[in-house]
Amino acid sequence: MSKQEKKQQDPAVEKASVEETQTEAQATPEQETATDPLLEELEKLRKQVDEKEEQYLRLAAEYDNFRKRSQKEKEGLYQGAKSDAVAAFLPVYDNLERALKQETADEAYKKGVEMTMSGLREILSKLGVEEIPALGETFDPSLHNAVMHVEDENVGENTVVDVFQTGFKLGDKVIRFAMVKVAN
Numbered sequence: 670m671s672k673q674e675k676k677q678q679d680p681a682v683e684k685a686s687v688e689e690t691q692t693e694a695q696a697t698p699e700q701e702t703a704t705d706p707l708l709e710e711l712e713k714l715r716k717q718v719d720e721k722e723e724q725y726l727r728l729a730a731e732y733d734n735f736r737k738r739s740q741k742e743k744e745g746l747y748q749g750a751k752s753d754a755v756a757a758f759l760p761v762y763d764n765l766e767r768a769l770k771q772e773t774a775d776e777a778y779k780k781g782v783e784m785t786m787s788g789l790r791e792i793l794s795k796l797g798v799e800e801i802p803a804l805g806e807t808f809d810p811s812l813h814n815a816v817m818h819v820e821d822e823n824v825g826e827n828t829v830v831d832v833f834q835t836g837f838k839l840g841d842k843v844i845r846f847a848m849v850k851v852a853n
Contacts, residue, residue: 699800740833752844755798755837759845762789763834798805803834803847812843817850824852 689804696822765786773779801812808827817832824830829849836847 692796748839748842751796751841752842753841755793756794756844758789759837762786762793765789766835795838798837798839800846801838801843801847802848803832803836805829808849808851812838812847813849813851815851816844816848819850819852821852826853828852 694847764780768782769779769786803813806813806829807825808829813829813836817831819830821830828851829847830852831846831850833850834845834848
């Protein structure tokens, strides 16, 4: 082909391409307006899905918190019931302790009381109940109940010098405070 033939074809090609561009330009706004409702609907649906997902996550978090709170309440009730039951047996412990301090001529009787006391201590230990250390310790109002005060130069300040009644605790909870005499 010669250059002239190409020039003659080129205007026709150019004209056709210009018409296609105009047609596309005209079709594009129509297509955009035609797809706009679909895009809007898609955005609405995405927002709804996001809202539902957020609601689901919040509900799952609430349920998890409820489950943890219920478990903690159950454990608290169990510990409370256990400490109440132990508190009911403490007078028996006190009576056995007094019986051990009394002199007796009957060795079999004394041995029986000692065995009963050691059995009770073992049961309390298995339940997680421990005696509150008191004699010779520094007075702690969260563990001890001071019922007497004495001036004694040989003992340090706020030191427990005598224990009238043994105290007990279950974990961090005090079942019964130790009743003590404090020096200085």
